[in-house]
Amino acid sequence: MSTASAARREIPEATVARLPLYLRALRSLGARGVEVISSEALSEAAGVRSTGLRKDLSHLGSYGVRGVGYDVGRLSEEISRELGLHHDWSVAIIGMGNLGHALAAYGGFATRGFSVRWLVDEDPAVIGTEIAGLQVIDFADLAKQAPESIIAVLATPPHAAQQAADQAVALGVRSILNFAPCVITVPDGVEVRKVDLATELQILAFHEQRGRDGELSSRHFVSKDSGSARSIGATKERRTSWGEAP
Amino acid sequence: MSTASAARREIPEATVARLPLYLRALRSLGARGVEVISSEALSEAAGVRSTGLRKDLSHLGSYGVRGVGYDVGRLSEEISRELGLHHDWSVAIIGMGNLGHALAAYGGFATRGFSVRWLVDEDPAVIGTEIAGLQVIDFADLAKQAPESIIAVLATPPHAAQQAADQAVALGVRSILNFAPCVITVPDGVEVRKVDLATELQILAFHEQRGRDGELSSRHFVSKDSGSARSIGATKERRTSWGEAP
DNA sequence: TAGATTGTTAATCGATTAACAATC
DNA sequence: TAGATTGTTAATCGATTAACAATC
Secondary structure (H helix, E strand, C coil): CCCCCCCCCCCCHHHHHHHHHHHHHHHHHHHCCCCEECHHHHHHHHCCCHHHHHHHHHCCCCCEECCCEEEHHHHHHHHHHHHCCCCCEEEEEECCCHHHHHHHHCCCCHHHCEEEEEEECCCCCCCCCEECCEEEECHHHHHHHCCCCEEEEECCCHHHHHHHHHHHHHCCCCEEEECCCCCCCCCCCCEEEECCHHHHHHHHHHHHHHHHHCHHHCCCCCCCCCCCCCCCCCCCCCCCCCCCCC | CCCCCCCCCCCCHHHHHHHHHHHHHHHHHHHCCCCEECHHHHHHHHCCCHHHHHHHHHCCCCCEECCCEEEHHHHHHHHHHHHCCCCCEEEEEECCCHHHHHHHHCCCCHHHCEEEEEEECCCCCCCCCEECCEEEECHHHHHHHCCCCEEEEECCCHHHHHHHHHHHHHCCCCEEEECCCCCCCCCCCCEEEECCHHHHHHHHHHHHHHHHHCHHHCCCCCCCCCCCCCCCCCCCCCCCCCCCCC
16 A cells, blocks of 8 residues: 555654644634635644744645645645544543543544543443443453454553553553553553643642742743743634533 | 752753652652662653653752662652642632543542642533532632632633633633643743643554554654653552542 | 745754763 | 762754745
């Protein structure tokens, strides 16, 4: 399927991490009927610098038109393809506590290429119950039902995370999103990304503390990671209620 | 309170982002009765390289003893102080959908220096209800009750996030953790960090796709961001059930 | 053609790693 | 003293920014 010209471009890790932001912005623009957009405007919508955006996109190839900009639909397609979103990914959520429960019901995955298809727990009191339209199963059942490649979302308490990760890996899982606030160890070839909510708050606390102390020196708190604080004047559509989760 | 020697050390952003990981590992070690630890062992528990750990700690000062290691209690204290965790931070969660609900009930904040004290929504059907022992209030009430410095956790749907952020900022909030999958714009001096769940999955999908294609070239997927995939042989305590969230 | 905007090259900046001298 | 381990300096690496030539 891959042609000779498909020599695998190396895409910098920092760029990969931003592609989803561009895609998100493009989809939103597309939904509003925007068909062509400049790097300047797109970068603003994505919360990055235009020069960085162009550099990032240059790693994918040349999909823009000088003097004009980028075709929103075309660029969405190309980024989707690059991210591997042309087929849907199946997700298993492991650990049905508060967080696992919320993630199971979270609507934000389906719209972005992921189907939550399995909910796993080891507590007999939870197994068999229905959450967000799915039956909670145990690992043995997951092994039977999930021969294909899946992404595991770990939402167990920390003391159970390593064991759960081991079981997932034994099933062939090679991508894990870890919400448990602990380090998990996996074999080579398995990728782990982590989201630690309290860690994020602690980083904010650090800056807030520094900020108050150093008030008079009038620093600017332009965080590296968050990025979004950087851009000014981005789209400002408002209104409506927010009873439902993001 | 600050002495002349308290010339404000600049701590690199990358270091700040890792301090919470060190603290987490130290607390866990301390709870197990470990009193002294080498940079080598601590780095493994935290999922980083020992050389990086020492470099990070050197920004805080010299709290280790050559030939011996670090005092677990002392280092915990110093990092806590550096992060501003010697007083508890108050958190307001904005948006009581699935995710906001789960975050309100999430036990992992309290143990790490944060008190969730306010739950905010604008839906009259939700305001006044009780979640995790707290009454849901509206912004007007929050304005009355929260004169002090607070951290806002945004868990609204994307279309409502900017407005909610504006209202929070108007109340004096200067630190925002944004779970809504959109860019929000804030004035200088306000810091935003973001957590986008679908984005994390898309980054994993990218690597998984690459991995399968490039199988024969036997790459190693050592992600920059996740870091935890790097260390091998870290602590492996197991067992017990995981009915509850992390 | 003139104006706009991309894609790329070069310069800067920051973060990681390696090496090792200091010192317990 | 000998062995271990920190803290720091220098080298490498990668990511960001600036500048501008290519070109629609």
